Amino acid sequence: MKILSIVGARPNFMKLAPVMDALATHGVDQLLIHTGQHYDANMSKVFFDELGLPKPDLYLGVGSASHARQTAAVMTALEDVLAEHRPNLVLVAGDVNSTMAAALVAAKACIPLAHIEAGLRSFDRTMPEEVNRVVVDHLSDLLFVTEESGTRNLLEEGIAKDRIHVVGNCMVDSLKRHLDRALEAAPWEAFELNPRQYALLTLHRPSNVDDPAALRQMLETLGELSQQLPILFPVHPRTRSRIADSGLELPATLQLCGPQPYLIFLGLMARARLVLTDSGGIQEETTALDVPCLTLRWNTERPVTVEQGSNRLVGTDPKAIHEGCQAILAGNWPSARQPPLWDGKAGQRIAATIEQWASDTSASR
Numbered sequence: 001m002k003i004l005s006i007v008g009a010r011p012n013f014m015k016l017a018p019v020m021d022a023l024a025t026h027g028v029d030q031l032l033i034h035t036g037q038h039y040d041a042n043m044s045k046v047f048f049d050e051l052g053l054p055k056p057d058l059y060l061g062v063g064s065a066s067h068a069r070q071t072a073a074v075m076t077a078l079e080d081v082l083a084e085h086r087p088n089l090v091l092v093a094g095d096v097n098s099t100m101a102a103a104l105v106a107a108k109a110c111i112p113l114a115h116i117e118a119g120l121r122s123f124d125r126t127m128p129e130e131v132n133r134v135v136v137d138h139l140s141d142l143l144f145v146t147e148e149s150g151t152r153n154l155l156e157e158g159i160a161k162d163r164i165h166v167v168g169n170c171m172v173d174s175l176k177r178h179l180d181r182a183l184e185a186a187p188w189e190a191f192e193l194n195p196r197q198y199a200l201l202t203l204h205r206p207s208n209v210d211d212p213a214a215l216r217q218m219l220e221t222l223g224e225l226s227q228q229l230p231i232l233f234p235v236h237p238r239t240r241s242r243i244a245d246s247g248l249e250l251p252a253t254l255q256l257c258g259p260q261p262y263l264i265f266l267g268l269m270a271r272a273r274l275v276l277t278d279s280g281g282i283q284e285e286t287t288a289l290d291v292p293c294l295t296l297r298w299n300t301e302r303p304v305t306v307e308q309g310s311n312r313l314v315g316t317d318p319k320a321i322h323e324g325c326q327a328i329l330a331g332n333w334p335s336a337r338q339p340p341l342w343d344g345k346a347g348q349r350i351a352a353t354i355e356q357w358a359s360d361t362s363a364s365r
């Protein structure tokens with residue numbers, strides 16, 4: 001069996017690594033294609049090195065562009081690749097533009113498609129990721145689900161039950177595998193911070209950073225908080241350019257740095273007093289680490305992190321953000337319960353499911 005996996009953007013890497021690893025132990029012939037959606041060394045290459053991902057067999061180099069152009073560039077390049085290699089299965093993860101582009105090309109080439117992290121829904125179609133999720137799930141033959149809400153959403157959308165496989169969370173596989181190493185490096189020291197005495201902030205959603213007024217208000221609120229607790233802010237390139245474009249003055253108390261490598265960021269997250277974020281994946285990672293998380297969005301496609309985990313939605317409301325922080329600092333925050341199957345073995349379950357699927361498909365031919 002030949003499987004072609006596609007990655008493109010930072011959050012893809014930690015999801016694919018454990019699956020590729022597990023597939024290797026099943027003796028599967030694997031090809032890895034990097035679309036080049038993320039291309040800065042610290043948004044891409046460093047993750048390959050740290051996660052032990054194999055060097056991509058092919059790099060498409062699509063880079064940054066509008067949604068349509070970026071999606072089209074991946075599709076155009078990938079069509080030839082799939083025609084040449086004719087894999088038995090295409091494997092994609094998450095909800096970025098590269099994921100959706102690859103899914104469309106595989107489906108049109110009549111190549112079976114598997115989606116890691118299927119079924120998540122924010123029910124907010126203004127998020128580009130939500131559009132990507134819906135499209136990819138409806139084109140997929142194998143849907144690997146991380147939490148119970150995923151199964152419910154897929155069934156409600158009419159997706160056949162026998163395509164849905166609850167396997168747990170591959171990102172948590174990577175986290176468990178690398179946490180000790182991340183903590184040994186004590187990455188907070190380089191920022192002159194002490195464990196549990198700082199907050200970690202990430203911000204990159206278009207809804208938060210593309211509107212200068214919204215961005216200004218958010219940074220003012222966070223600036224006030226940083227007078228009470230140091231806030232370390234690794235700035236995503238998109239956010240950095242929005243800040244530069246809008247001419248905003250950043251509060252001097254926010255401690256800025258560039259995007260961090262996987263191990264450093266994991267260590268910083270694990271020893272933060274609290275995390276403020278608009279990322280999807282970080283909501284899950286903080287639940288896995290049992291670190292309080294305030295999500296700077298009004299919705300989440302990962303409800304299990306709120307229902308069972310350490311995550312709460314505070315949106316962009318200064319009062320709610322402030323109150324959330326005070327509750328955490330007062331120790332008034334529930335401990336996270338671990339969602340079912342977030343046990344570090346999702347990659348193995350996916351590999352076993354794919355093997356079973358391959359033998360069923362060849363038997364029915």
Ligand code: UD1
Nearest residue numbers: 009010011037038039040043064096097098128129237238
């Ligand atoms: C993408 C994903 C988002 C994910 C995020 C993680 C989509 C629709 N969005 O958003 O779901 O949470 O990645 O980072 O796919 N840039 C660089 N260097 C890079 C990559 C990007 O400078 O290596 C800059 C470019 O100016 C680019 C901007 O960041 O235009 C945005 O990059 P893009 O990949 O379009 O979207 P993200 O905001 O990173």
